[in-house]
Amino acid sequence: MSQSLSPRLETVGMDALMVRLFDAIDEAHMPWILAADTALRERLGEAMIDLVPSYTTLLVHYDVSRLSQIEARKLIQDALRGLKPASNQAGREHRIPVWYDDSVGPELSRIAERLGVDTDDVARRHAGRDYCAFALGFAPGYAFMGLVEEALATPRLKTPRQRVPAGSVGIAERQTAIYPMRSPGGWNILGRTAVKLFDRERDEISLFRPGDRVRFEPISREAFIEQGGDTTPLEER
Known part of the structure; x- marks a missing residue:
């Protein structure tokens, strides 16, 4: 992502992880949240049950029949490595x-x-x-x-x-x-x-x-x- 931005993964359930990108609400963070949303959906594919972006986080709900938590963590980390906000992600x-x-x-x-x-x-x-x-x-x-x-x-x-x-x-x-x-x-x-x-x-x-x-x-x-x-x-x- 960037040298100053390091996502943190938090366990919030047997089949869910919270990806924390920021600690404060700021409109400037939204392109990163949206880029992470796209990258995670592409990377997890059918193993993802739901993904909920918020002010500073993304909640990832995954299928435990397809992924262990260790595997889910690795996929999420791989998806976010080198992430950059895309210019075409402006909202309507x-x-x-x-x-x-x-x-x-x-x-x-x-x-x-x-x-x-x-x-x-x-x-x-x-x-x-x-x-x-x-x-x-x-x-x-x-x-x-x-x-x-x-x-x-x-x-x-x-x-x-x-x-x-x-x-x-x-x-x-x-x-x-x-x-x-x-x-x-x-x-x-x-x-x-x-x-x-x-x-x-x-x-x-x-x-x-x-x-x-x-x-x-x-x-x-x-x-x-x-x-x-x-x-x-x-x-x-």
Whole structure:
């Protein structure tokens, strides 16, 4: 890989190894994560059951009927030796229209009050940068994205909500995400989108992949409704 980058392998189960490439979250690491993902899939072939890239790691789940842990470790080390990020591994770009409003984003006004600005300013700042989709998890189609500007960073709610509607856009610390379906959740909700993130009828059922770039675009309530958005207010708890 490079002289300053040495992957570490950690046993996390009888049939799984964690490949740790970095210790801190940084968008600059994503090309390495994606390159490692490709190399590992090619090297392990049919012996690989699943591979899950994340912010700084890749979880490798392998078939123990085909590989011992010693063999799996060697294949992984061989795959990563001399690895370099490929120039063609840039993620896709997505534009996600969002209706930022207190009725569907209760934490919008709270963050605005904390910063001494209005809610429109919070919306503009949240939508004012591209976000990298670092990892998928929690629920099908749920992408952990970042990094939110430091001023907007807000801790998770002390008491998670029992029901967060599909399409809810939230932040937690310096991460941002969209709930692909109704589920419990403790993120600070700023607004809602009508974009469907998980669709079994699509060729790719998840809209996002690790490494994709996402930009939010503030829209009006009317535009949100035209796009099929649900304006039902979000319950506090």
